[in-house]
Amino acid sequence: MPEDLAAAEVSFQGSGGLVLHGSVISPAGARARSGRAGVVLVHGAGTGTKRDKLLGEAVAFARQGLSVLIYDKRSEGYSLFERSYSQLADDALGAVRTLRRQPGIDPAKVGIWGLSEGGWVAPLAASRSKDISFVILVGANALQPLRQQTWAVAAGLRKAGVRGSFVDRTEPTMYRAIADAGMFPEPYYDPEPVIASVRQPVLGIWGVHDLLTPPRETPPIFAKALEKGGNRQYTFRFFADADHAAHRTPDGGVTRLPELAPGYAELVGSWVGEATSGRAPVAQVTGPAPVQAEDTVAVPAAEWWEAAGVQGAALVLFLVAFGGYPVVALIRRVRRRGGVSSAVGRAGQGEAAPVKGAWLVSAGGLTVVVGAFVYLFYSIMTGGKLASPGPLVAGRPLIWLALQALAIATVVGTVLTCVRWRRSAPVGERVRVGLLVAGGVVFVPWALYWGLLLP
Template sequence: MPRWRSMSCRMGWASAFSFAGSSRMNRSSSVMRISLVLPNDICRALFAENSLQTSLGNMTRILRLLQTLRALWAVGVAVVLLVAAPAAAAAALPGPRPSPPIAVPPDLKATEVSFPGSEGLTMHGTVLSPATAGPGRRPGLVLVTGAGGGSPRTRHLTEAVEFARRGMSVLIYDKRSVGYSLFHRSYSQLADDALGGLAALRSQPGVDGAKVGLWGLSEGGWVVPIAASRSKDVAFVVLVGANSLSPLRQATWAVQAGLLRAGVRGSLVDRAELNMFRMIDDLGMFPEAHYDPRPTIAAVRQPVLAIWGTHDLLTPPLESPPGFVAALEKGGNRRYTIRFFGNAEHAAFKTSDGGVTPLAELAPGYADLVGSWVADATAGGAPVARTSGPVPVQDALTIPVHRSAWWESAAVQLVASALFLVAFGSYPVVALVRRVRGRSRAPVTKVARLLSAGGLVVVPGMFVYVMYLLMSGGEMAFPGPVVTGRPLVWLALQGLAVACVVATVRTALSWRRARFPIPRGESVRLWLLIAGGTVLIPWGLYWGLLLP
């Protein structure tokens, strides 16, 4: 071997991607440059023959391979930048600015206010009041919104207008985005924000500071009782679509109920959806997952008005009200009113499709009830232990969502996923390397290719599809076409999982019955593949891929 070739083969990888896209070098310089960056074994394979034409042909294949790798690397960098850049930009931006002034009907007036929230964060809001002052000072109501960071105050402008027309001053404010995200939030912090708004409203001209209460919707139904239990300045509590269950149990039920309404049955609902929520919780990506609101509800001493729409699809309307009643009774507070509104959805707006789509109008009688109840409660005449309205509809009962055991924990799931990547991914990688070296050989069995390809599709496919359902579930899931209670996508994943199990058995038998000696490297490759297929069986049972 010439001296320059020997020297180049002793060098490791240098800058493989630095030359892969170059198209202006001639063939002789290509031989020299490629040899400087390729590892020893590939160099020997390239120059084992004396034919320059054969060597150049091999190097052409190497160039194409490296060009492909360079393109994939560029795509990967682009994806990372697309994901990271918005997050970095958001982190660099200052806190949310106040919303522009709100246009209100002529019978109302709007006053812009600012107040300190938790940890001194400046909050911005608008107070809506009757334009004409009535006799005496008015009661006040602070609206605490549901989930979502940075929700604008206009989110509840409809409710604020209707409540103000019932003789109240109503504060709506922009929800914090600082310290609040999909993966992190603090109900305690949100409660302090609400109390900051309460103090601001109590100080407004024309407002009776002793008659100001809190209204909480959905997530606000967890927040408002915390605030009420902390401060005697809260005169009363109004809750809409509130939960007496933990956030994790409520969210699991909401997605499950959405899948059931879409006609989905079987392991996707019973196994995959539930276990995915548990894994998310185990990863610490579900904030306040196991918060138990019942002790806090029991500590509330103020009069409580709790409202649910009969077609609430985000809060279990059959189970949450009894939980509130039991907790309030346990704490000795019997000044509560439970009211159900027919043909109303989660936020007590009218609905014509079973709660999936809210209409523009509040449920008939909702605003009137709030106005009259607040007047009675602030006058010392809050009703005692009253429940009324039609029976709500709930497609399925909630189930407890326990923490993951060690053998099903997120760490074990990550280890299993890494094993699948190595076991199923190494098979085609080795085949590609052999092809590049010109040492391709017939597989022990072609079924092994099915096992490798199927495993590389089933594992990420299951995670992506179930996560999509979790993100799109709620009022109505969109699982795609459903056949015999199972979405076509889920059926395809299940069929591929079964094929992988069969291929695992066939590959193991073919290896055992091979009539020709199998090199050690090939044995390791097959052992990894069969190990991955074997682990896929309990993994598939756990996630429901191998169950009806």
């Protein structure tokens, strides 16, 4: 800890009585005056997040004369597939109560700061407690989480140079399926009514190059919701050359530097002083215009035919239809080598000539189905982190282009197989090839839906 600051360890009860641990960082020595304002920092999304992730902000704010509480985020009840903003808000309220009791702090001057996901949590906590005297939001989002996430991953992919159906169609389709399967927590949480119920002064901060929260769309929604609730004590500030967390970025939001945007910490210190003395600015918006290349797009709940269960059934059909064809061929070959072929097999079942196109449908369809989901999962997991999805050709990932080519080949193979099957398929092949054709027929609308047959 720097010599000009002091740290005190604290513990408190969060939601459900869970004990959480944190640190209060305050000015030391002569600067440790009594009657200080304090602020609780609420993490963004992430599992296993420790307090030191926000240590840079805590040190910067403490040097502005504030006492700052940072704490380890809960892991119980919080994971990639499970979380509750209400529960996280109650955790934050436990931290607020603890900070208000610390020596030297004026309990009437304690507020809350939320980053990213914390931008949903902090307003919820503030709406529940009059003990919170102000709210600071950084990279906050006024949209539904699923809408924000699909935009963020798409923005990351576009930043990497990706264009076409993969980013416009396939990526949001995947997220809708994930949400329908219950694997995306709080997908349709609506923050606007909560924002409208916040009565405390609000400081909203956005980096101009935010690639995780749409920086052009979000602030007007915040302002409209606050004013709908009669709250005009808000200050919005945009910082140039800053990213989602208002840290400096040298390359338009791709790289985050350790340093905060110049003037960010000073703004927090001065604004808190004004807000806690009853002089919070009214409807003030300053700073350069944010950069947002694409608008967000609504992500409605899946229709019945898009539901995760239906998609899962389609995958089972593909695995059976496409995978069953070579499996049966392998079994027949093993049986022939073992000399246990049946009389029917000797008569022609095991020796039947392959139907033209059948192996293309089997191999192509199976490769597309498995390969598409493996690649899509990888791209979604890394897209929001601005990782390149591999080599690009005309803005299309090379791997995705290969899968699209195989998808077209599978459709062509299905047509050829269907024609040959109906004309002269051997009796022993009718069921096996019929199942393969059924899989190929279902594959066409499925591949269109997932963007595999779209440019």
